[in-house]
Amino acid sequence: MTRVTELQVNGAKRRIDAAAEASLLSVLRDQLDLTGSKYGCGEGQCGACTVLIDGSPRRSCITSVGAAANKQITTIEGLEQKGRLHAVQQAFLDAGAMQCGYCTSGMIVTAVALLRAYPDPTEQEIAHFMEGNICRCGTYLRIVAAIRQAASLMKEARR
């Protein structure tokens, strides 16, 4: 059985010890105590576990740790820089785009990827890109508004 002993997470090398086929989510949560990524379904259907792997959104519950080795993994914990929230995090906060907050990490991480692909997305593009993320509390409209807000914040920052 192949074992993985190192991951690149949020810009740092982290020691782990896991079978290559173990889920990335379980290793992040149980070995690295990065519990911001959530278990929601275990079949890649809800998006609560979403992380970025080399910049692309991936469902960490159905991604093996072997497939993530030697790649850059970004979790929700890696978005805040020097105490400053990522524009998407700030926009979620400002728009009150959450209730229980359990889906929020996955939503934010997916939205970060969305805004890399579509810096100025329409509401339809947002809904399409985010379709795999479930908010059971039903705050979808607020999340769409937050992502639109983040897009304009980021556009301003680029100027």
Place this chain on the structure above:
Amino acid sequence: MSGKSVDRSSFFEPERYEFSARPAYHFEPGRREFFRLFGTGIAVFCLLKDAAAEQESGGGRRAFDQRLPQEVSAWLHVAEDGTVTVYTGKVEVGQNARTSLTAAVAEELRVAPGVIRMVMGDTDLTPFDMGTFGSRTTPTMSPQLRKVSAAARDLLIDLAAQAWRLDRSQRERLVTANGRITDPETQRAVDYAELVKERKLAQAIPAEDPLTPAARWTVMGESLSKIDGRDFVTGKHRYTSDLNLPGMLYGKVLRPPSFGASLASLDSREAEAMPGVTVVRDGNFVGVAAPSVDMASRALVAVRAEWKSVPQPSGRELFDYLKKNAVEGPGERRSRHEVGSVERGLAQANQRLDETYTVAYIAHAPLESRAAVAGWQGGKLTVWTGTQRPFAVRSELAEAFRVPEDHVRVQVPDTGSAYGGKHTGEAAVEAARLARAARRPVKLVWTREEEFTWAYFRPAGVIEVRSGVGSDGTITAWEFHNYNSVAAGIGTPYDVPNQGIEFHPVESPLRQGSYRALAATANHFARESHMDGLAHLVKMDPLEFRFKSLKDERLRAVFEAASRRFGWGRPKTQAGQGFGIAGGFEKGGYVATCAEVRVDRATGEVRVARVVTAFDCGAVVNPDQLRNQIEGANVMGLGGALFEAIEFENGRILNGRFSRYRVPRFSDAPTIEVVLIDRKDQPSAGAGETPIVGLAPAVGNAIFDATGVRLRSLPMTPNGLKL
């Protein structure tokens, strides 16, 4: 050691909102310990009304002794650093009670929300509370916290007046704001923090009505954003499943293949031989604890069990089953309301309408599944778990392990939603059982499939409505029978001289319990759809038809507000378009919802394009969070209205995962407009539930308007609309 099977009859409580279950397992007894209190500063306790009477006869306010009696409903503590710690048995499950209760304290104590720490749902620290359900936090807990806060402010003013040697009339001029008391005459000022230094003052006060009227609120009534929102956008907040204790093991439970199955034989030798693995068999309970989740999963696979199944009902015969298995004859669970004579009313009617509606079982599917972390120390059990009823879960644990309740501490981290689905402590009992055997703390997180299968469901039901109407639109008779889906919202707000309304309990084939607004969704769906049908029978506009029989001023007001914003009565602009309206009241909230649907006749696709909801829940506490709840209720309601249904066969759930059970997603969310009616002259009611009840009938009525087809089953279009 006896594994006690679950008593189905206790799952059904028509008149009481909370869902209570006896523990599924009873375990060996343990030993007793103790419980402790707080430190320097001042503390104020709120006593419930009954206790307050007794209290007053003993001389009104009195110093507090070491014990926290049952009649204390909430208390707070102002510490030497100015921090205000508030203790309430309510829990935060996404309804933003933590934020609204913080605002209540800030309002009356005159402090910034930022200095308030709210300790919620901890059975050792917070006063007893029945649970967080039935939209009771705003109407009951909020006023109690406001009262203790006002009393604490009063006490602080007393301390300042003493220090400054002011007499009673001079005391009156002192001003409190932002945690500071100022004397405008002398310009002297003192912070609360300074006033409470080295003091140990405690006071108990009776629960009375709060002091500051809504019209003069400065913190309440404003849109305070989620108080610890930053912890959620950064992933820092720890839900139960995120907690890690030193030496903690991970648990898994072996589930029977079907409901009602019992364990016939077990071979766990292979699992037990795995390093660090503990296997527990206790009656029908089989579980494992292991140093990693992966190891626990492998150990569970290695356990070989044979189960003895018993035949169970299936979904395809559900509605027949509910009708045939109704508990007939008088009993406390059955309820009938009768006015006039339905038969006479029907005889007077010009036209009659006789319909049967059905609602499916649906799952709460909270995104955080049931989870618990449990550990034993010196015979005392501590459990963290996401539940709406921490004290009931404490009782469940005490009963399951045959230990006194004060040996059990239940703590509820802010939880990944509940919607009425987390009244019970299954995961807590299971984790505690594994922890006791392994002599280490154990974390147990239910899988999505377990949550879909072994939690409980919103009740399914059959509703029969029979009515008569005069040619002028007067409703002459109203007969309404609900089988199984419970009595919440079963009455009619319309003026009908002859009514017979009856709830028929049934031994439910599936484990069922509370749900957001419970049966009010089903009952409103049947009633408001039927009202729409009656309006068409007499060729009246559905809104005008309702107004003809509607006297309640607040309900009329929400209907008017919603229809005005929606543009009710305007002509259709495209093919397949339909408009619907529905409304009602429940738990102190008045709601009216208008929906616009688009039906694609070629594909059968039904899309809800726009929803307008007008809502009146008295004085609005937090407008933005209220809008958030109303928007969320509409989106959640869309699932039950259009496509959510639990499928089951012979004791097995067939669609217990998100790939098979469709919940509303981004593309399903319609445009939602919310009209708030802020009644500052009315007490604030809860708002997490009632806004959901108008959606399904408004959508059904809009589908009828678009197609002429009346859909009488929830969900209405699980496979699209076949025309």
